[in-house]
Structures are given as structure tokens and as C-alpha cells.
Amino acid sequence: MKLKSILLLFLIVLTFHVNAQEKNNKSNYYSDFVADENGNRLNDITVRVQGSNRTTKTNINGEFTIEAGEGDTIELSKNGVLINTYVYDGSSEYKIEDNSNRYISKTSKEPENDFLIQLDSAQFYKKRDPFKSIEFIENALKSQTSKRGNSINIANAYEVLGDVYVNLKQYDLAVSNYKTSLSNKSDTSVKLKLAKALTFEGDFNESNTILNSILNKKKTSLQKIEVYETIGDNYLNLKDYVNSETNFNQALTFAKANNYTQKVTILNPKLAEVSRLQGKVSEANMYLNNTIEVSKKATLNKRAAITNSVANQYRDQQNFDKEIELKKQTLQDLEAANLNKVNTEFEDDEEISVQQLNLDIGNAYAKKKSFTKAIGYLEKSKNDADKASDIETKKEAVEQLSEIYKNVGDYKKALSNYQEYVSLVDILYKKKEKEIEAAVTINKTLGEKQNRINSLEKDRELTESNYKLYESEQQVTVENYKRQRLIIYSLIGGLLLLLAAIYFMYKSNKQRRLANNLLALKSLRSQMNPHFIFNALNSVNSFIAQNDERTANRYLTDFSTLMRNVLNNSEEDFIPLSKEIELLELYMKLEHSRFKDKFDYKVEIDENLKISEYQIPPMLLQPYIENAVWHGLRYKKEKGFLKVAFHQKNEESICIEISDDGIGRKKSKELKTANQQKQQSKGMDNIKKRVAILNEMYSDKVDVFIEDLNTDSTGTKVVLTLKKD
Template sequence: MKFKSILFIIIVLFSVEVFTQEKESKQNTTTIYSDFVADENGNRLVDIEVSVQGTSKKTITDFNGRFTIEASIGDVIELSKDGVIINTYVYDGSIEYTVEDVSQYRSSKFKSKTIDQFNIEIDAAIKLKNTQPFKSIEHVEKALKSQTSKRGNTDKIAQAYEVLGDVYVNLKQYDLATDNYTTSLNSKSNNSVKLKLAKAYSYAKKYSESNSILSTILNGKMSSLEKVETYELLGNNYKSLKEFSVSESNYVKALALAKANKFTQKITDLNSKLAEVLTIQGKTSQAKNYLDSAISVSKNQSINKRAITNNSVANQYRDQQNFDKEIELKKETLKELEAANLEEVSVENDAEENISVQQLNLDIGNAYAKKKSFPKAIDYLEKSKNEADKVSDIETKKEAVEQLSELYKNVGDYKKALSNYQEYVALVDVLYKKKEKEIEDAVALSKSLSEKQNRINSLEKDRELNESQYKLYETEQQVTVENYKRQRLIIYSLIGGLLLLLAAIYFMYKSNKQRRLANNLLALKSLRSQMNPHFIFNALNSVNSFIAQNDERSANRYLTEFSTLMRNVLNNSEQDFIPLSKEIELLELYMKLEHARFKDKFDYSINIDENLTINEYQIPPMLLQPYVENAVWHGLRYKEEKGFLKVSFIKKNEESIVIEISDNGIGRTKSKALKTENQQKQQSKGMANIKKRVAILNEMYSDKVDVFIEDLYIDTSGTKVILTLKKE
């Protein structure tokens, strides 16, 4: 019999077959107790676990629903399925039992009681929501199915959707979590659920919506811990909104409540958070007092909580440039983890990464590097690299080898610097593939969850429809006109069907939109991966030119600057947008390299409008370089006299800027005429790539980038590229 048989109301009937031992005392004699388990229709149930409470005695019903177990008169017998207790009863030697919750047992006789299938399923869902979330969702769905044809069950519906919201929070599907918490609150208002909804909005970075909910529950009925969490969440939200004084005020209120109620962990966390927000405001002396308090309180906590606190405080000392204190605290944490043989400490906060041995070694190495203590820095970074390799922590290993490459270069060990740099480049490629796999998994997860949520939404619509039908029935009892009753029923049925249809269309649209977004992200990554080898190939042509001219010094200098450029390009290659200031730095370095090769062909300048704040703008990486490359290679290079390349960044209005790339080269028409027949058949890979990237980005970010190319002069000589970039 499958597990779904358990969903029926289980009545346990016993037909005693005692394989006998003499009963001298009915209360103390152990017997071989043999019976069977069946549902209310008499169907035998298999694979039901039967155990004696408080002992290790247990067995499972066979294909005929039978079991045999040692038990004494008065023992409590438990029936369970998949680790979930279905019900219990007291064994007293009777021939037949009717099951009920043992907590209701008041005499030697049981009263007949129906098992609540909803409670069985919802208890299983709660038990599995952290360890087996998909299984938990299935139990919630079964619990809701049990209530589809019932009415007056708003408390149960609210509980089911609250559990579902908890599952989605654990899966980091915050939009689905907020939807289900809202559905729960529609059935029953509850401040605890409102707090969960506010947290889900905060995790989804919807801070205003979160604050709006929190403001409505502050004066409501809550436990002391929930009040602390409410003020703490307000502090977190306002800190993210950069309203630091308001954030500080809420953290202070939360800390006062935590101290009054002796919530030790909260006291530690809030001291650390207050120190962080005070540091941001420049109140470093006050921040130090809170940091000292956090460390002091954490000394009496478990090693996990102490490690989390020490690491958080150490990071704040790092932000204050107090590297000695950072190193001291992180060494202390590292020593404790190694002594306890722990490789990692889990951090509950979704915004922070877990604390690991390899990460601590990396942080200590970086701190020593900032202090210019290169030998110590190298020692810890090598440890980080080795530890990360043991546990396959590619991200940490990549950061470690990148730093090692730089440090070995600083100490003059160029062989190790090159070796680590090559390893870094290889790890970047591995990480890229890993990110691609994560995107595919995320799309698959989203699709799977959407399907499950669609089924659950359908159940809710069915329940609402049934509820409507019940209300309609009650109304019909008071109405004598039969025709009017039928019209009302038809109208409600049509409305229900229309709502279901609209819901299905909406979720199909939402699913297609998510799939299109995922495809665009994959396309962008693919195009960016094509830009790197295209750029490297063109740059290496310049190196080859110097080598051909036997200009060893220029080739060495060019390679050094080229390696710096490549490092920055690789660092930016995983991002859709980078700060405009970084793109300008890359552009300056690239133009410097091209000018080194073609000194007699052109000069250049980069002009930035004095009214322009470049840090306010984001730009796709490597967007400008192909246009500059075209200007040099197809315009200025063929010019007989010395030409000029000019790049200007001009503020157009408060929301956008204009970037002009102009050259007085031979122009597009003449450049095309100089190409061979084979070259004319080939389209520029760089320019085609840029067009595709711009098209995808404009689709995703509402026409953020606009590009226009025209001849600079009337005689078609010279070229001007006009690129408009929006702030948001």
C-alpha cells in the first residue's frame, strides 16, 4: 500500500493472537503482541512503523498489515510513516482499539476520535522544510488538498501558506515567499507572519515594502524576541537605504530590549552592527566601544557563535584600516577552528559567507600584504590556497593565487608569480563554467518551483471556489426563487473559471519572462567570453611587431603594461556593468599601448567634462575599446600624415552622458576600399559582438545604451562614434 493510504482516517483494529506466556501480573508481564493495522475501510496498511515508546523496540507491518512486537501492559504504542508519527495508543490487552492522540487519554477506555489528516501532513512539512524542501512542499500540497472541500478552516490555510513561505525563504526564492506569506495573512492576520513577510521583502532588497510592514506591527502583540528582531530589521533596512542615523536609532532600541531580556546572541550581533553603522558615520571612538562589548559578550558563547562575532568585528577593524587588530582576531578564530577540527562555521545571515579555514588564511594574508609584510602574507596565502584546494573552494583559491602572483612579483620571484598567474587564469575559466552551470540549475529550480506553486495556487482557487459555493448554498436556502439561484451559481462558476484561466496565463507569462532573462544572461556571458580572445589576439599582434623589429625593451615594457590590462579585463569579464571610471582606466591603458606601436601615426587625448561625476555611471565592460581599435587600425594607421584620436565624456543632462570617439583618419569609405576582396567578405568580430551586446543590454535594461556612427567631415574622411549612456 502506498503512502497515500495513510492520508485516510486510520482506525487500528486489533485481533489478539497472543503467543503466550503466563500472565501473573497484567501490569508487568511482557508478551508477544501480534496484531494488524488497517484503514477505516478495512484495507491493510503496509510499511507502517510500530514501536514501543521509550524503548528501542520497533517493527514494520508486512504485506498483510500484520506486525509482532514485545510489549507490556500499559506500554504506549506509536504508529509512524517516514519518520512522522501518525498516532499513539496504550496497549492494555484489549482485542480492538480506536486510535486517538495519547495526550487526550484520560481513562482506561478510548473514545472514538477522527485523525486529522491536515495535522499529519503539516507536521511532516514543518519537520522537512529545512532538510528536504521539495518533500516539504509536497506535504503542504497534500495538507491543502485535505481542506479543499471544507470550510471554516482559515487557521489551517494560514498555517499551510506560512510553512510554504518558510520553505521558499530557505530556497532563497523570496518573491514566492512573499506571495505565500501574503496569502497566509489574507486568511488570518498574525504579527509573527508579518515579521516573516518583512524579512522576505528585506532579503529581496525591497526595503521600503519591508519597512512599511514593520511600522504596522511595532505597536501590536509580539514576544520580546520578535520586538528585538523588528527593530533590528528596521536597522538593517535603513542601513541598506544609507539612512545611517535612523539605522543607528533602531539598533539602539533593539540592543536595549535585548539587554533587558538577556538575549545574549542578539546583544553580540547588535553591538557589532552598531559599530559598523557608527564607523560609516565616522564615529570611530564610539564604534570601538561597541566592538569591545561584542567581543566581551561572545567569550561565553559557543565556538561557532564566537567565531562569527570575532570575524564580523575583525572585518570592521579592516574597514577602519586597523590591520593589526584584524589579524589578531582572525588568528584567534583560526586557532580555535583548527583546535576544534572544524573546517567551516555556518553563518545564518544570507548576506554573509560562511567562515572557513581557507577564507581566514586568505584574509590574514591580505591584511599582511596591506601592511607590506610580504613573507608573512605569502605564507598565509599559500595556506589558504592549499586548504581551498582540499575542499574544492575555487573562488577562494582564485583570490589566493591572484594575490600570490602579485606578491611574488613584488618580492622579485617572477617564476612563481607567472605560475600563480597562469593558475589564476585557469581558475577564472573554471569559475565561468561553474557560473554557467549555476545559472542552468537556477532556471531549472525556478521552473520546478513555478510548477509546484501553480498546482498549489490551483488548490487555493479550488478552495476559494468551494468556499464560494458553500456561501452560495447558504444563501440559496433563504431564497425561494429557483431561477435566481441557478443564475448565481453559473455566474460564480464562470468567475472562478476565468480567474483560473487568468492565473494560468499570468504564470505562463512570468515563466517565459524568467526564461528569456536567463537566456539573455547566458548570451551576454558568451559574448563577453568572445571579446577576450578577440582582444588578446589583436594586442599580441602589437607584441609580435616589436619582436620583429628586435626592440626588446619596448616589447618587455609593452608586455608588462599588457599583462596589467589583461588582469583588469579578466576581473571585469564576469560582470554586465562596471563603473565608468574603470572603463576609462582600461581605455587609457589600451590607447597608451596602441600609441606605443604607432607613435608616428597619431596622437590622442581623453577629455572628461568637469561637470561630470563619472562614479555615478555604469557601463558594459570593453564597450569602448573596439571603437577605439577600429579608429586606430582602419582609420589612422593608413593616414599619410600624423592623425589625432580624441575621446570625450560629456554630460548631456542629469540622467545621461554622451561619449564621443572621433578620429581624423581616412574614413570608413576609403578604409573599405583598401580592403581585399576576402577582407570585405568578413565582418569585424569585435563590432558585430558589440552590436549584439548592446541589443541584449537594451532589451534587459530599457535602452540604457545608444550608439550612432557618422563621418567626421563632409568628404567622408574621419569617423565619429557617438554613444549615449543612461545613469539607470
């Protein structure tokens, strides 16, 4: 297969032959060539636009470029003798009978209009349908693959492609395509786009390098503002607040001088944030007040976005009264306009909804300990979110309501809201799983499309190289052995290009495989055995039924802490081993409170073990402990014992042993019903998948071994070896 690819590439290098006609609408220059009936290029032919003094001559390759427009009459002559004339009208071919006994044909293969139509369509669908836009760009590039001297067109196409990837938030691909555009044509606006994409990607230093390189270049007022604003953003992310403030102020000065009101309303909050981070609260509030004042003349959408943004900054300052005042103002504006939500009309196109505003106000009142007012706004947020099918906002509302009802002593409502919260979390997990699957599909599709476009660029580069090779052969008459040597060099160059393409494809596939593994890990981490959750809730319900309010409250508090920590850690690939031990101790405490007569437990940590040096995937050990309790100790007649021990194995790894003196794996399997034996434990299957993926990504970081604790098949011991990062 590789040999066929190399031979095909070799044939392309040797035989690819294209005639080109180019008309640049901006400069009105018309390029073409003159050849005889056998296709031999004719040099030193005088080309003149009739009725003007615009003349030129064909070069050694028969090519010429002259300032002309459609409808102009073109004269061809040789040594002062007129050959003939033709009207340039954009036709694909002209054939001219020569009165001086020379037959001349002048051929153009493809009109320029096709590229412009394709690129214009790509611009139109850039935000409406990004994938369709990419297809138009691909078609536009195909129309240019066989052309020569089309670097401006190529640059424009890759610029639009970069814009599409920015809209899709695929910033690494955007950076790559902006760089390709700049390699074909240096353009200040594209450099600015490249710098912004690098900022989004998190490469702040490279972004600043590019922005500083264009500071003294000619640019529009808006570009000046955006250059200084982006430099300020980069320094803010780098925590260099002095330089950040300097550049934001420079941008604000230009924005005010040129009446860019929208930029003024964007820059004032940024300066407020920098001032807040430097501890200059009064100065920050001055900027925020300026923002509110300027926004009064803005449209409802922009005013709502600005007021909401300023309110969030007051929240960061712990100024909850001001936050509540501004959030209520935005809420009143929306209700007066009979709207449930508005788009911000800014680049990120975020939405501000009534349910989110009510949630923010309720949270602010909760932080002020005004629980009665907080409950009112949170209940409204919950109801509005339910009507709008806004699961995320509803989840946050019921979680906060559960916490507040617990604080005010209404445990029944606290439990009711917490149960609803758990249900919503489950729905969100399923939704996120689908989003992850969709993201993987989209990334795969984008990768395939980008690979095709990269292939087109390589073909174009090969074609351009072929033209240059052809020119050099025409200009210098070389001997046969030199021509053969040049072919060998071309073959080697083609082979190197092919090897480079294979390398980049391998690298891309490796990165995609890593991304898929990370997505799979995130999906697996999001799963937790539901029967523990609902059994625990039943225990709480039982305590309440027995009027054991103190025990129910204590159990619910511990259970809430465990679940909150599990959910917080579910977004992390690794957490400190100390955190995992805290979670395990809390989990075992809860299980022990339910099965006090079944087992005791102990967590043993080697005093020489440096726990702080180790990281572990979250909830990796919990399923093994759960199995020990539910399948080993729970069925034991007498009281059992569960032990979790951590000790140093060697300098680079530790050993974690989970042992129980329960009935053992063999006896547990015998006790299962026929239906239970058909079903595989999702928790253990989850662990096996996670361990396999982790070992693939991190070179056998985790090793798990399970054996019977005693020779009579009673008891179980799980030995897990964890390597240091």
C-alpha cells in the same frame, strides 16, 4: 482554448459540491453535517455529547460544531425524540437507522490526518530538500481545496511555503506566500517573517510599517528582540543611524534580560557598526570587546564566527593590527581542533575556512606594507585553497601575490602569479556560466510550482465562494429570474478571475524574460577575446627576454590596469561613457605599443558633447577597435591610422564613429585561411547578441552600422548610435 477554459471554470462554479469534516486538534472541536438518504440537509437536529451538557443544533445547512473527541458518543434527536446514537471515531461515514421513521445518513469525505501528514513532511524537508517540501505543500493544499472552513490549515501551509522560499533566497515569492497566509489567519509570528523577508528584498519602509504594527501586540521575548533588531536593520540600511542605534539597544536590553546569549553576540557587532558609521570609534570598540568577551563561552563554531565578524569590523576601521590578532586567534582555534573549516551555525550557514583566514591575514599585512609576512600567509592560503578546490579564494590569493611581487620588484613571480590568476578567472567564468544556467532552471521550476499552487488557491477560493452561494440560496428562497442573474454574476466573476490569472501569468512571464535577458547579458559581458590576453602576455615575455625591464614593467602595469577595470566593470549592466573611453584609450595604447610601425590613432571628442549624461554597456566598442587593428591595419603595407570620434547627433543621442584606413573587409576576408573562414568571430557574435538583447530591453538604445570607408573597398567605418537613458 480560452473559451474551453471559461466553460470549465463555469462548470466548476456550478457543480463543485463537497462534504466536510474538520477536527481541530488544538481546540478539540468536531464539525460535521446531518442529511437524509437523498442528500437533503436537515436543520434543527439536536446534537449532544452523551454524558455531558454539551449540546448544539444543526443550522439551515444541516451543519454543526461541538466540542468532542474520538471515542465520545454522539446523540441525535428531534423535538425531544431520540433518533439514534453513534460513536465518533474518525470514520469517513456513519449511517444511522432512525427509530422515529426518519433515515439519517451523516457523511464525512476525507480525514484531516492527510493534510497534517503532508504538512509535517513539508516541515521536515524544508531545508533538506526544498523542492520536495514544495511538493508536499502542494499535496496538502490539494487535500484542502474541496474543504470548507479550513483557513487555519491554508494559513499554516502558506507559512511553511514562505519559509521554504526564504531558505532558497527567493524573497519575492516568500513575501507573496506570507501575505496569503496572513489573509487566511492573522498571526504575529507570520507578520514578523513577512517583515524579515521584505528586509531581505530591500523594501525597508514596508517592513518597518509591519513591524511597528505588531510592537504593541502580545509576543514572546524572542519575538520582541527580533522585532526591534529588524527595525534596527531597516534603519541601518536607510542610513538613519540614530533610530537604528535606538532599536538595536532596545533589542540588546531584552536579550540580556532574558539571557539570549546568541542574540547578545549578534547585536553587539551591529551596534559597533552603527557607532563606527557615526564616527564613534571608541564606543564601537567597546561593543566589539563585549562581543569577544561573551563569545568565550560559546562553541568553537560560534566563537569562530563571532571573532571573524569582529575582526572584519576592525578591518573596516583600518585597525589592521587588531584584525590580524583576531584572525590569528581563530586560525589557531581551527588548527588546534584539526579542522580546515567550520560552519557558523547562524541563519546564513556560512563557512569559515583556513585558506580564507590566511588570505585575510595576508591582505592585512599587505595593507601595512609588511610584504614579507603577507607573502607567507598568501602562499599558504593559495596552497590550502588548491587542496580544498576553493577556486575563488585561490584567485584572490594569486592576484594579491602578483601585486606584492610587482611591488617588491620580483617581476618573474609577479608574472607567474598573474598568469595563474588569468587562468583561474577563466575557470570561474565557466563555473559562473553553469551557475547562471542552473539558476535559470531553478527559477523556471519554482515559477511552475508557484503557478500550480496559485491555481489551487484560486480553486479553493472558488469553492469557498460556491459554499457561500449555496448557503445564501438555502437561507433565502428566491425566484427563478434572480437565480439566473446570480449564475450570470458567478460567470462574470469567474471570467474576471480567469482574466486576472492570465494577466498575472503574462506579467510573470515578462519578468522571467527580463531576468533571462539580464543573465544572458551578464554571461556575454564575462567573455573577452582570449588571444589578446595571451598575445599581450607573450609581449611581456618578449620584453623580459630582451632585458627591457622598464618597458615590460610599464606594459604589465598598463595591462594589469586594463584587465582589472574590465573585470570590475563586468558585473555592471551600464557604465559611464567616460569610463569606457578611458578603457578604449588604454586598450589602443597597448595595441599601439605592439604595432607601432603599423598604425597611429586618435580619439576625438566633440567639445559640446556632455559625456556625463550617457551610459554605455561595458566593452561594447572594444571588439570593433580590435577588428580594425587585427584585420585591417595589421596587414597594411604602409602605416595606417585609426580614429575614434564622439559627437552629438541630436538632443537624445550621440554618434560614435570608429574608422580605419586599413585593407578593408573584402581584402581581409580574402587573406583568411579556409579554416579561419569557417570560424565566426566570437567577439562580433557576442556584440550582435548584446545589441539585440539591449534593444529588446531598452527600446532600441543602440544602433550599429558598418560600411566601407572608401569607394575602392579599403578602410572600414563603424557608426554606433547611443541613446540617452
